[in-house]
Amino acid sequence: MKRLMNAVDTLLDESLDGLAAAHADILELGAERKFVRRKVLTPGKVALISGGGAGHEPLHAGFVGAGMLDAACPGQVFTSPTPDQMVAAIEAVDTGAGCLLIVKNYEGDVMNFEMAGELAVADGRTVETVVTNDDVAVPKSTWSTGRRGVAGTLVVEKIVGAAAEQLAPLEALRDLGREVNERTRSFGVALTPCTVPAAGKPTFTLAPDEMEVGVGIHGEPGRRRSKLASADAIADEMLGAILDDLAxxxxxxxxxxxxxxxxxxxxxxxxxxxxxxxxxxxxxMTATRYLTGSLVTSLDMAGCSITVTALDERLTRLWDAPVKTAALSW
Amino acid sequence: MKRLMNAVDTLLDESLDGLAAAHADILELGAERKFVRRKVLTPGKVALISGGGAGHEPLHAGFVGAGMLDAACPGQVFTSPTPDQMVAAIEAVDTGAGCLLIVKNYEGDVMNFEMAGELAVADGRTVETVVTNDDVAVPKSTWSTGRRGVAGTLVVEKIVGAAAEQLAPLEALRDLGREVNERTRSFGVALTPCTVPAAGKPTFTLAPDEMEVGVGIHGEPGRRRSKLASADAIADEMLGAILDDLAxxxxxxxxxxxxxxxxxxxxxxxxxxxxxxxxxxxxxMTATRYLTGSLVTSLDMAGCSITVTALDERLTRLWDAPVKTAALSW
Incomplete structure (x- = not known):
């Protein structure tokens, strides 16, 4: 494993410090680096909070800022953040209009965000949750009950973030988030494995002529392993699965x-x-909006995912609304 | 070599078609894909044109748009575009205020842009050139006479692009580009080689515990090969070289x-x-502006470069000016 790092134990902290220094106009770190939060909050706006294991950068901290998230809780690489982190984030960014938690469907994330939400409710706050599960590759996975939440999560964060900026109420944002998730499907293919720094070796192995079809963003197994195909054939299989399911x-x-x-x-x-x-x-179908880049990553894994969201006029307007974060800006 | 592609011969064309489809609001392709140009030109504005071999994406086509380039000519992977491409780009985007060519210091690029400039001048146009040579790692290289032009090129394109938008005249933009280049230094380190698709094998080899210190963006040799060091030690060496030279x-x-x-x-x-x-x-020194991302790349090479530009108030304002391209937007 070759990494630009000083020590496995400090990799995440040092990276967060760099992020905070580079984007001091947009975000700041919470105490003990429990969360990344928007520098300036809007009173009366519902607070959008997400989070998850590190290793998927820029997700989620790179999407904190005007038009998207109010806070993101980073766990260690491929490890859920703790309820303690999430409660601290909620307390920091809830201005009284309630909190919407946007959670990728992995057992650790779902459990910890649920616990944090219950603690916040017990403390008198209003909390709703959207769980994303856009990955059609496998019906369940090693890390999830049901479908995995993958790159479609950023689509939910962007569109709900725009509506939150317009001061939509909590229940409407929750329903919008669920609607966007229902209109969104993803599928991933890996050409190489990723290497978790603490493990020091690849999470799985692929022969020089193989690909993992339907891979998860932690390198979890997909539908099948096969010979590397042409880009057209790969895209055919990915979009076939996506569009058949999206209907x-x-x-x-x-x-x-x-x-x-x-x-x-x-x-x-x-x-x-x-x-x-x-x-x-x-x-x-016509793609009327595009987003291209390494935005929901798996450390150094080679490969890509395709995500399709069925738009209508309202969702298109919300997608087009201004956003200013470390990773997305328009 | 594992690549998402259909055939080596069509990789660049298909990628350009995808870029053009995804950013149809910003850019369009010239005939025969000779260049990528801004969709809407500003009459009376100096046209900024760059280009170079593919494999460094998003450089340069990803920087075409308001506040940066008017056109970019893509060559095949790590291969200079032809004078014919450059002349076609000049003819397409010169609105009469002249053209500034921004050229990375590699022999093929410099020779071809020089030839294109001469052809344009013979055709009655006004053309000036800025050659970037920000890489302090080596005094000359396999592909260049003198220092190589690397990631600092995007800083030149951004700052000169902002001044061009304010309708600065050609000579002033040329001088500004040269000033920014003189205030800019870069240094790169590779942890793995890159693989040119047409070659099908890595451009060089590195042992599992080695790095190439001072690598070029085509995988050209640097100052030395050494054992992989800590991130702090690597940054020390990179910035030491940069700051000693920048003075x-x-x-x-x-x-x-x-x-x-x-x-x-x-x-x-x-x-x-x-x-x-x-x-x-x-x-x-104080870093008052930051840019972080994979913006001047070497295909799939692992590693990074650091670039430092000494700012003043004017350059800071120009850096902050709005930009709307496929890869940079603020």
Whole structure:
């Protein structure tokens, strides 16, 4: 394992300190680095809070800022943050309009956010939760009961974040988050494994001519292992699974998110965009919004995921609304 | 070599088609994909044109748009674009106020842009050139006479792009570009080699415990090969070389750009930001602006470069000016 680091134990802390220094206009760290929070809060706005294990950067801390999250709790690499971190984040950013927790569907994350939410409610706060489970690759996984939450989570965070900025109430935001999740499907393929720093060796092995079809963002197994195929064939299988499950009517407009896992050149991601938009067109759908980049990553894993969200006019307007975070800005 | 592609011969074209589809609001392709150009030109504004071999994405096409470039010419991977491409780009985006060519210091790029400039001048156009050579790692290289132009090129493109938007005249933009280049220094370290798709095997080899100190963005040799060191030690050597050469007075403010080469997780880049800002502070300098990401890449190479630009009030204002491109937006 080759890493730019000083020690496994301090990797996350040092990285968070760098993030906070580089984006001091947008965010700041909570005490003991329990959370990353927006520098300036809007009283009366519902607080959006997410979090999860590190190793998926820029998710989630890179999405803290105007138009997206109010706080993000970083766990150690591929490890859920603790309820204590989440409670501290809630206390820091709840201005009285309530908190919406956006949680990827992994057992540790769901359990800890549930516990934190209960503690906050016991403390007199109002808390709702949206659990994302957009990954259609496998019906359940080593780390999740039911489908995994993957790159579609950022779509939920962006769209709900825009509505929160317009001061929508908590229940409406919860319902919007669930609607966006229901309109969103993802599928990932790995060409190489990732290496968790504390483990020091790859999470799985792939032969030089193999890929993992349907991989999770922690390197969890997918549907099958197969010979590396052409980009067109890979995109066909990914979008076939996504669109069969999404079952959007012909003529639908959608957001196409092609997401790199960390070790894949941008050149290849745009090639996948090109393959994907042709397949979408062949199924009678039009990509009217695009997002391309390594945004929900798996450390140094090579490969990508494709996410499709069926849009309507309202969701499109919310997607287009201004955002200013470390990782997304328009 | 594992790549998301259909065929080596069509990789670049398909990637450009994906880029153009995803950012149709900002840019469009020229005929035969000779260049990527801004969708809407500003009459009376000097046209900024850059280009170079592919494999460094998002450089340069990802920086086409309001506040940065008017056009970028993509060559094949690590191969200069042709004068023919550059002439076509000049003809497409010159609105009569002249063209500034921003060229990284590699022999092929310099020769081809020079030829294109001469052809344009013979055709009655006004053309000036800025050659970037910010890499302090080696005094000359396999691909360059003199220092290489690397990630500092994007700083030149951003700052000159902002001044061009304010309708500064051609000579002033040329002088500004040269000034920014003179105020900018870079240094790169590779932990793994990159693999050019047409070659199918790594451009060089590194033992599991080795790094290439001072590597170029095509995997060219650096100063030396050594055992992988801690992030702090690596940052010390990089910034030592940068700051000794830059010789900015104590108390200087600077832009700190930590750039990933394509295969390095963002988490590690922010850790390097943290290391770098402490070292800067120890030398009496303050990083007042930051940019962090994989922006001037070397395909799938792991590692990073650090770039420091000595700022003044004017350069800071120009850095802060709005930009809207595929890869940078604020």
């Amino acid at each position: 959007a009517p012909a003529g639908s407009q959608c957001l196409l998110l092609v997401n790199g896992f960390g070790g894949t050149p941008l050149m290849e991601l745009y090639l996948m965009v090109n393959a994907a938009r042709r397949i979408l067109a062949g199924r009678g | 900015a007075p104590a108390g200087s403010q600077c832009l700190l750009l930590v750039n990933g080469f394509g295969g390095t997780p963002l988490m590690e880049l922010y850790l390097m930001v943290n290391a770098a800002r402490r070292i800067l502070a120890g030398r009496g």
